[in-house]
Amino acid sequence: MSPDQTELSASARGVRGFEVELGPGLEALAKILEKASKLKRVGRQAELMNLVDLRKQLDDTVHLGEDLQMAAQSLQGQLANLQIAPTAAEQAEWTERFRQAFHAGYPPIEGQFPTFTVFPIEVRVDFEHELVVVNNRTIRTLHPQAVAALVERSLDRLNNERFNAAPFARALLRIYALLIAEATVNGGDKAPGPAVPLREVYRVLSARVGASGYSMSQFAFDIYRLRRSKELTMGSRRLVFGTTRNRGGVVITDSSGRTETFGSLEVVEKDGEDERE
16 A cells, blocks of 8 residues: 555544554564565675675565565554544443453453453553553553453462461551541540541551552452451451442452442451451
8 A cells, every 4th residue: 555545544443443454554564574584694695695696685675675665654654543542432442342351250340431440450541642551550552452461460460479468457457546546536525436437547558658559449459358368357356347338438349240348447356256247
């Protein structure tokens, strides 16, 4: 396809438009580059002085150079006209292909374009700046299947890494005591209740480790792992996470898609242990 033909072609839109309009040209360019890589032996002619082969190799280099320039210019023109997700239709296409790209056994995708959660991974699509943010990591890969593969690898690392449940439980105990003390001071004659809001626990904890490096989703994942570890009892005290129906709670999603929303943390003595956990 010549540059003139490229200018006359319609703009590629969406993932499918990219694949259909630019895919064949990219494959053709790759084949030209593969042929060009074989011409690197032309340098040996300085030692061999095989004039017959040298003439052929130089002729091939000239022709491949012309083909390479034409192919690259054609793709440049098409890429300049590419629109990734200008309308709701292309956004829905990207979202659906992102959803379908995940293998069985991974948490379901939650949220709406351009912000998703695959518990506890947060994904934010920013096509205006041609990037995707996965948690705090910026990537330039935009294809939904490639982004899904990266999220799956991140989830695999999280699930395989060792979780130090006991230190996390002790940190929650300390923060609980701090928040109860603050409520006692600020409440005047009114005694504080036995539970503290879980979002307040996160506020204190994230302030200690740095909010930019510890998201709410990561906090929820740590609670999920803590509850699975059974490290909820420290000495005579037990951590109890209270469920809530409020939208402001901390949402935990397991691989089957089952969700639980927790709104509070309470520390109870073992003798007073109840069935809330």
